[in-house]
Amino acid sequence: MARETSVIRLRKIDHVCLRVGDVAEAAPRYAIQFGLTIRDLASDRATLACDYEPYSLELVAAGPGEELGFAHCAWQLRRSVPLEAARDWLKSTWESWDDRGDHLVVADPEGVEHHLVPYLHEDDRRPAVARRTSDLPALRPRKLGHINRLTADMEGVTRFHADVLGMEISDYLEDAGTWLHVSSEHHQMALVSSAAPHFHHIAFDYVDFGALRSLFDNLASHGRWLSWGPVRHGIAQNMCGYVRITEEPLHVECYCDMEQLEPEHEPRTFPDDRFSSNTWGPLPPRSYFRFDAAAIESERESLETRGIPLPPVSG
Numbered sequence: 163m164a165r166e167t168s169v170i171r172l173r174k175i176d177h178v179c180l181r182v183g184d185v186a187e188a189a190p191r192y193a194i195q196f197g198l199t200i201r202d203l204a205s206d207r208a209t210l211a212c213d214y215e216p217y218s219l220e221l222v223a224a225g226p227g228e229e230l231g232f233a234h235c236a237w238q239l240r241r242s243v244p245l246e247a248a249r250d251w252l253k254s255t256w257e258s259w260d261d262r263g264d265h266l267v268v269a270d271p272e273g274v275e276h277h278l279v280p281y282l283h284e285d286d287r288r289p290a291v292a293r294r295t296s297d298l299p300a301l302r303p304r305k306l307g308h309i310n311r312l313t314a315d316m317e318g319v320t321r322f323h324a325d326v327l328g329m330e331i332s333d334y335l336e337d338a339g340t341w342l343h344v345s346s347e348h349h350q351m352a353l354v355s356s357a358a359p360h361f362h363h364i365a366f367d368y369v370d371f372g373a374l375r376s377l378f379d380n381l382a383s384h385g386r387w388l389s390w391g392p393v394r395h396g397i398a399q400n401m402c403g404y405v406r407i408t409e410e411p412l413h414v415e416c417y418c419d420m421e422q423l424e425p426e427h428e429p430r431t432f433p434d435d436r437f438s439s440n441t442w443g444p445l446p447p448r449s450y451f452r453f454d455a456a457a458i459e460s461e462r463e464s465l466e467t468r469g470i471p472l473p474p475v476s477g
């Protein structure tokens with residue numbers, strides 16, 4: 163199996179790029195609501211940071227006919243893996259990729275775009291609490307931690323992340339979900355089985371449950387609601403809430419206390435029951451897995467919990 167000889171090893175998620183309708187509107191929205199810091203802002207592109215990193219969120223203006231939402235995810239290579247090695251690896255491993263000089267672009271079996279970017283050497287490698295800033299706000303995420311998507315090709319997409327991107331399996335939720343990691347944190351990539359493939363969420367890591375309390379109060383004051391949560395996941399252990407983003411079709415998960423995996427972690431298979439998803443009990447409303455107008459309206463008015471079923475997807 164290619165896994166044995168994989169020379170690609172990833173360090174972390176570098177950034178996620180979203181297509182937005184209006185960069186000038188979206189950049190300050192993400193900044194003030196989630197505690198991000200705008201690094202660059204132009205009419206067609208903005209970058210935002212969680213903490214001291216260059217940026218974790220890239221917003222680009224959607225072109226004519228382009229759908230809003232997820233555009234690509236960039237993965238940073240480990241220190242021991244130069245871009246040249248990643249280039250050689252892709253040449254021998256995968257057909258559908260593109261050399262952009264300073265980064266590589268690869269499409270997975272469902273056409274989702276991944277970028278491979280070189281290791282970033284940071285001059286100051288001390289933890290954030292040991293550093294000094296005059297521009298980062300109080301309520302900010304520690305990092306962009308993972309992404310999650312709904313896939314109709316669980317086997318093919320899992321194989322891509324393991325064999326081509328060199329990720330390791332963290333855990334399985336029977337056939338319904340697969341979690342993958344590149345570091346000791348439980349996952350950087352999560353795949354959930356669905357007949358309707360769609361990007362599901364980006365996830366920001368906040369320091370603890372107290373920070374989440376302040377954050378969710380802040381989001382509520384900006385008119386946001388939680389599509390699910392607060393939740394304690396059985397798989398991955400994180401406590402979190404999922405924030406519905408109506409402007410772009412996705413959720414933002416805000417989490418803390420994710421499980422740290424031991425070296426040579428052995429993947430586990432969790433039973434597909436509600437406690438694997440939420441040790442505190444409730445499963446999400448079905449609207450949580452949808453991004454159409456009816457689902458958002460149902461969620462906005464909490465219709466499912468008031469006994470009014472979610473209508474089928476129209477069209």
Ligand SMILES: [Fe+2]
Nearest residue numbers: 310352365415
């Ligand atoms: Fe997540």
